Amino acid sequence: MTDLAPLRADDPSHVGAYELLGRVGEGGQGSVFLGASPSGERVAVKLLRQSPGTDRPTGPVPDPLLREIEILRRVAPFCTAQVVETGMLGAQPYIVSEYVQGPTLQQVVDTEGPLRDARLRRLAVGTMTALSAIHRAGVVHRDFKPSNVLLGRDGPRVIDFGIARALDAAATGSGVVGTPPYMAPEQFESAPVGPSADLFAWGSTMVFAATGKPPFGRDSLPAVVNRILHRDPDLGDLDGDLRDLVEECLSKDPGRRPTAKDALLLLLGARERRPDGDLLTAGTAVASGAPEAAVVPGAPPARRGRRGTLLAGVAVAVALLSGGVVYTMIRGSVPDDAEVSASPSPAVIREVTAVPAAPAREIRLPELKTRLHESPGDPIHITSYMHLRKDVSDSFAREAKDEKFQSIGPYQEPLVSPDGAWTAVLPWIKASTPGPRDSIRLIKRATGQEFLVHTVSKPTANYNPYWSSDGRRVLLTTYDRALGTRQVLGFVVVDVATARATVVSVDTKGIGDFPFMWAPGESTVAVRFPSGSGAGLRLFDLRGKTVRTIPSVGEPSSSENTFSPAGKQFVTLCPDRIATACLWDTATGRRRATIPVPVASTLIGWYNDAHVILLDRTRDPRRVVAVNTEGKVVRVLAEIPADELGGGGGRFVPRYTRTGH
Template identity: 40%
Template sequence: MPEIVPLRSGDPHNLGAYRLQGRIGEGGQGVVFLGVGSSGDHVAVKLLRSDLAGDPMMRERFLREVDAAKRVSPFCTAQLIETGVAGDQPYIVSEYIEGDTLQQRVLTSGPLGGPALHRLAIGTATALAAIHQAGVVHRDFKPANVIMGPDGPRVIDFGIAKALDASATQTSRPVGTPAYMAPEQIMGHQVGPPADLFAWACTILYAATGNSPFGSDTLPAVINRILNAAPTTDSLHGLLRDVVESCVAKDPRARPTAEQVLLRLLQHAQPNPAILQEAAAAAGATPPPPNAWAPPNAPYGAPPHGAPPPVPTKQYAAGIPPQTGSYGMPPINQPLRAPVNQPPPPPYHPQPIHHIGTQPSVQKSSRVGLAAVAVGVAVVAIAAVVVVAMRDNGTGTTGTTGTSSSSLSSVSSEPTTPEPKPSPTPTVIRAKMPGLSAYLYEASTDPLALTYYDVNDESKKNWVNYPRESRDGKFTRSTKYWQQYLSPDGTYSVGRPRNYMSDNFHGVDIITRSTGAVQTLKTVKLPLTYEYGEWSRNSTRLLFTILNPSGENWTVKGFIVIDIATGKTTVRRINDPTIKDGRFYWSPDESGFVIAYTDGTTSGLRHYNFQGEVVKTIPGVGVPYNTANGLYSPSGDKFVTKCPDTNAGTCIWDSETGAAQTQLTSDCNPVLGWWDEQHLYCWTSPSDTVSKVAVVDLKGDVVRDLIETTDVKRLSPYYVRTGSS
């Protein structure tokens, strides 16, 4: 709780209709007093320094800008009550919130975590949503401007930074606290709501760690990190981590809106008129209800293996969850449309130096030099801000930083170049899947693409293949192939024919997609076949598992490697009953192959070289799922299996040592593969009639739907990592 100290000599005893009882704190902009009105209610009264609004016209502009903040709805904010002028000093009266600032709370009690951090994130995002809905940008969101009130977090001092900017004679300098400034704010570009979301993410990281996410050493070092480095988010987990990471994107166009952040944190697919009320309630002292995640059921499954029955799971909100990807979340209210090839926005470059000062002579070939000069100019531009900001020790419950107009002589008043119109954010597209009752959800930035799927034709007791024309093209029914495997670079499609060749070899068709040319290669002879195609990352080789389909259960009999450029087919027969129920995967460096083995009560992984010889065994790590696009994460550093204890769920292991890394206790089952380094994708079953393929984080929390179907027993999807991922 902030200490209320007595008034000092020279302090006013009254401001407007409010009697001042003591000092709450002093910041860079002025002094904050505890006042009391005629009704007896306490208020916070901020008396600004006279040099922040030096003449009547400037004071009028300042008060007009602050008055705009009165439109902000009182959701998780300290409501602005009125403004006035005492002599030549403007003052602002706002609701008084008892409690420490977030900065004080972390300094005295340590970082937040768990439900407390989640409520902080929801409450502060709710405040920003309310502020932005009123057409106001905070511009100085930071831990010192969040009060940890008895009914939840409250955001203060919104609109004051903009008012200071509007009342100044120079319009191209940044106003705010450097450690929480967005890149565009540091560089003097146009500042809008995305800058507040950047500062929000930095504040959440501070709350979770006790440290400013871009450091607190020298000013040039901090600015350089903000412009060129990504903060560490290891202290966060699940949805909160994903949302924070999307908010610290360097490109302001890539950041979600405050409302989109709320929808993600509250796990809603679509906005609703009561979102702020609901979010404010969730941010209160009462913990929010348990997460309503969606999870699993169904197979990656090859056609011979069928699909498991549905498994009841937790309920997940219906609809299309926002996409999490390299360009953040899509506009929630954007209408769905047919799939198109939608490229991401062009790169954002925060270094145009002429926006904030005179551009030095820099060689065009020196990108490092340009970045260094940009940082240097940015340091000059905001040095005055830092001097003022450092005076704010975080004790003032309503104190924000400011900049005196007299300190800006070194900053050019040249107008900023207008910002280009934002490019469209990649959107999650909903498309009907032919052949069954199912919908596909995908975006152009997805690291994986659904290249084909199998549908069980129950009337003919047969599986029908639906390959895709291109990464985002149409699916068409195919009767020639059991499966078709699209290469990561999109150059080739490899078909597994339904029929054997006349000499009883099972052929494989290499199709050059640009010309339609087909090359047929021989693999194995009857009664053997092959399946489970897995491309090498560079699209030059394709791995298959040899299977013996005789009897009820198909058994593994070796592997096949096809060199696409030369057409060479290498067949390695292996007769080992301990690997009969597995399938071969590429090793992490693709120098060999890995398969599951079960020897008595021990299950693990067995590594083979190209000659079919065992070179390494990792026991006790359980059995892999039949993961379609590889056993290992994209980096090759970890792999996923069913835990050795069948009741323990899914386990993640270190690829080199086999050491356990983490365990998923959610209902995500079975796992279909790695979505990216921090996410898997798997079958989920939010109800008895609907199943979904969903992206989950390594805690088991669902962050994105990929497929929704009521025909789970008829569907086997096959995803391929795209060449750009």
């Protein structure tokens, strides 16, 4: 999408909430416009041809075409232009998608000649990644061709997927849907058209990219169709494993063509099958030219306390840089409708102060020597974790049915909601996030259905996710990755019911890189800020306005919410004593207790309202323990070998969900 023509006299000025700025192009399916959202973000708006025989606006029962195009929003944005909205303009359907700046593959080959070497390889991987994502959502492209591949700055993007199927579903008659030089034999024979037809079109498109012409020619339609049905393809000088794969994709028999997932495995050189999310992330990274290394470009750095104690960051990026362990314990049923005030009262819930008497069971995790000690009465349980290694970093989430940990792909930070209904997945290698905005995935655990929510525009990025106690919202911290200090800019609240994000900017002068956390009542958020005697807390409402400041309380944990489950107190490293943790009254800001802790320890957060959690580094294996207000260990939650906290065994990064026991 490069050239922009002015709007015509009969063009609408707006489609839905989007202002049309100019014409990008026009084809058999409809017209494409450059649009602007109410917030000023550029989008592509495709106004489709009116459905045959349809002259009415949409009603309670949607048009068949509208039903089809609504399905397109399921496709995850791996090397595709993400569909953000669909609707009707009178009787004319429209699709709003991410705007990708760049020429089409057709334009590049026609003007610059065929692609070679690494550029061709990236194209093959990127487009196959896109087809894998499209097929995974239950969609068939049906019109894959060079003009439907955009070559953006961050790699190839596939567009217009599923529109041919939608138009065919809405049509009153039957006919050939597609572009003949790139169509599969079954599309000319009234046979069922499935994902394998896209593999045939992909093979033809790769031949065009490598040679400048499609494998069955582009002269008269009868001649092209005859060659597709009866002749072998002309692959030109295409060679190596790419030639072998293309030849397999161009088989006349749909059953002999590989699936998109198997083809992507071959292109990536994988020796074993991997989960879909793993493959799609890896494919996107290769297509964009990003190095496949376990590094976090622009991630917020770890922070050290004033006594040198390492405070592990909540974001996986922080854990990578700090070598620390990350724990997130998500609080249970706290009302989220409390009024905002200058001195908010903490929410009142049933406080739990006892430690379960039931014996703990030992849990071992795949490829790890770490031992977890879990009791049915624990108020927190590990529901996801990451295993960060030099070669690859895997992420796992606990299944809702059998409670087994299943991989959800590399370079992701998973977080299960308190009610167990959702898993939020935040990418922490932002180069693998396609498009101009950062995003978070919401996965419905019962069905596997996924929703992608865009958040902030790059180069700003989100880290440090926290679920609200009712599982309805996710809080993220926004960082400016362009600044060397990784300055916090504000926060984002993601609403699960609407799959929308609210971006809030705040005056964060002096905050540095500490994350936001939910404050008691969850109508405010809190963040650490410098004060005269070390550090304090500052509370903001959900519009970004400062509502309260609690000065000189010492360093809170940067890896977990500093407020207790009931919200009546919070914990910090004491500002005036070494090897102590301080408990503070939330309402008054006064000190309640001082807890002795080992010098070589990390403050994690709360076990329940009477016990805090520490990572004791005085022995090997390291111990994650719950201690009472006298500093006595009352519960060992995990034993982690020292080398699995940053040595040769990688880093074990567990995530806890609070169950409300």
